[in-house]
Amino acid sequence: MPQRAVLLGLDLGASKVVAVVAVQEEDGTLNVTGTGQASPQGGITQGQITDMELSTRAITRAVEEAMNTAGQTKVDGIRVAVDGVQFKGENLRDSITISSGDKIITAADRDRVLEQATNGCKLAKEELVLHRLPQMFHIKGQRDIRNPVAMFGETLEAEVRIVVAPSPVIMNINLALKNAGLHGAELMYSPLASAEAVLTREDRENGAVVVDIGEHLTHLGIFLHGSLFHSAVIPIGGMHFTRDLEITKHLGGITASERIKIRFGTVLPAHVPAEEAVELEEEGRLVSRREIAEVLQARASELLNLVLAEMGRTGLTHEIHGGVHLVGGGALLTHLPILAQTLLGRPRVVLGRIQGVKGLPQATGNPYFVNALGAVKALAREQSETRGKPDRRGGILDFFRKMS
Numbered sequence: 108m109p110q111r112a113v114l115l116g117l118d119l120g121a122s123k124v125v126a127v128v129a130v131q132e133e134d135g136t137l138n139v140t141g142t143g144q145a146s147p148q149g150g151i152t153q154g155q156i157t158d159m160e161l162s163t164r165a166i167t168r169a170v171e172e173a174m175n176t177a178g179q180t181k182v183d184g185i186r187v188a189v190d191g192v193q194f195k196g197e198n199l200r201d202s203i204t205i206s207s208g209d210k211i212i213t214a215a216d217r218d219r220v221l222e223q224a225t226n227g228c229k230l231a232k233e234e235l236v237l238h239r240l241p242q243m244f245h246i247k248g249q250r251d252i253r254n255p256v257a258m259f260g261e262t263l264e265a266e267v268r269i270v271v272a273p274s275p276v277i278m279n280i281n282l283a284l285k286n287a288g289l290h291g292a293e294l295m296y297s298p299l300a301s302a303e304a305v306l307t308r309e310d311r312e313n314g315a316v317v318v319d320i321g322e323h324l325t326h327l328g329i330f331l332h333g334s335l336f337h338s339a340v341i342p343i344g345g346m347h348f349t350r351d352l353e354i355t356k357h358l359g360g361i362t363a364s365e366r367i368k369i370r371f372g373t374v375l376p377a378h379v380p381a382e383e384a385v386e387l388e389e390e391g392r393l394v395s396r397r398e399i400a401e402v403l404q405a406r407a408s409e410l411l412n413l414v415l416a417e418m419g420r421t422g423l424t425h426e427i428h429g430g431v432h433l434v435g436g437g438a439l440l441t442h443l444p445i446l447a448q449t450l451l452g453r454p455r456v457v458l459g460r461i462q463g464v465k466g467l468p469q470a471t472g473n474p475y476f477v478n479a480l481g482a483v484k485a486l487a488r489e490q491s492e493t494r495g496k497p498d499r500r501g502g503i504l505d506f507f508r509k510m511s
């Protein structure tokens with residue numbers, strides 16, 4: 108592992124594939140030097156590759172653009188944010204007896220109890236465990252241990268969250284990445300990437316939620332005591348808002364409705380003067396802006412109530428003091444954080460801000476880049492943590508070799 112590493116982060120979305128190149132400096136600073144975006148043109152839907160050629164082309168274009176702006180031709184690691192309607196999670200726990208004479212817990216004991224807890228999950232034949240995330244450890248007589256290694260204990264209990272995905276979905280994502288010339292790319296569940304980008308360590312400790320409102324889906328991750336406690340996917344995204352407008356107000360097609368949503372939309376009708384109207388470009392017809400807001404508010408309320416229900420499922424909503432962080436293109440709908448604050452009954456609902464990454468402001472200040480930056484940030488953090496240990500990774504990009 109070189110001291111100065113060039114890292115590539117990707118986010119595979121339905122509306123766009125995003126790529127970022129970041130350089131991890133010797134002092135640990137992460138500096139974004141390149142960005143790229145491309146539309147998969149329908150080749151990615153609800154997190155799944157639905158057209159290999161279109162997906163491969165979008166990945167290739169986004170990476171090429173990011174590498175060109177960064178002036179790089181090779182990378183030292185690749186991390187890709189993935190998600191989808193079929194991803195799910197579960198909290199598991201199990202315990203082991205520490206067999207050594209001195210009862211000092213080793214890293215092998217820690218791995219064994221995590222493995223055993225994970226095995227408690229009954230997977231379907233075509234499912235795989237994408238992540239195994241330790242939450243907390245307990246020993247007989249002492250609870251809530253972050254890292255039990257080198258501690259005394261007669262028994263060791265682990266609480267772990269697993270993220271499960273259908274293996275064909277993962278295999279097809281891996282194929283698309285390989286087809287685009289990206290080898291050794293590691294996949295990361297997108298709520299983990301969102302959290303890595305916008306939550307501080309303190310937010311996670313205090314209990315925080317990330318809500319990623321995409322094109323067709325909303326993903327959420329709930330963090331408690333520093334780790335992922337609950338995750339969920341809600342089948343509503345920004346496109347549902349656009350379609351609602353088109354169906355109820357006939358604004359001249361999906362493209363026109365999308366434009367009006369972005370330009371004139373708000374989820375707070377009371378903020379819009381009753382007489383204000385939007386003129387439809389093609390027809391010259393006037394449509395009440397407040398009525399547009401009412402349509403958007405109805406859909407936003409539905410979505411936020413589903414988010415609230417997921418928060419309620421943890422039984423620990425009262426422990427969420429680190430706030431709710433909205434990310435994804437859908438979160439940019441005007442006044443959404445204000446409505447969310449009321450409906451979720453949380454004092455702190457904010458548009459997620461990317462933390463701890465320097466470089467190109469068009470990426471570090473842009474909500475579209477949250478998951479790709481989160482992926483690259485997680486990779487950089489893990490590489491710093493394992494520096495000095497043998498390198499298990501080494502994503503290879505033979506992209507330029509392939510193109511030439």
Ligand SMILES: Nc1ncnc2c1ncn2[C@@H]1O[C@H](COP(=O)(O)OP(=O)(O)OP(=O)(O)O)[C@@H](O)[C@H]1O
Pocket residue numbers: 119120121122123124153154320321322323324344345346347349365368369434435436437438439440441475
């Ligand atoms: N300024 C804006 N105001 C309101 N909505 C917006 C704005 N900008 C983008 N959107 C909406 O964001 C949605 C796309 O979000 P995003 O780009 O995060 O999706 P994606 O990551 O490609 O998709 P997914 O995560 O569902 O695979 C679209 O429905 C779009 O209308």
Ligand SMILES: [Mg+2]
Pocket residue numbers: 119120121319321322435478
């Ligand atoms: Mg997305």
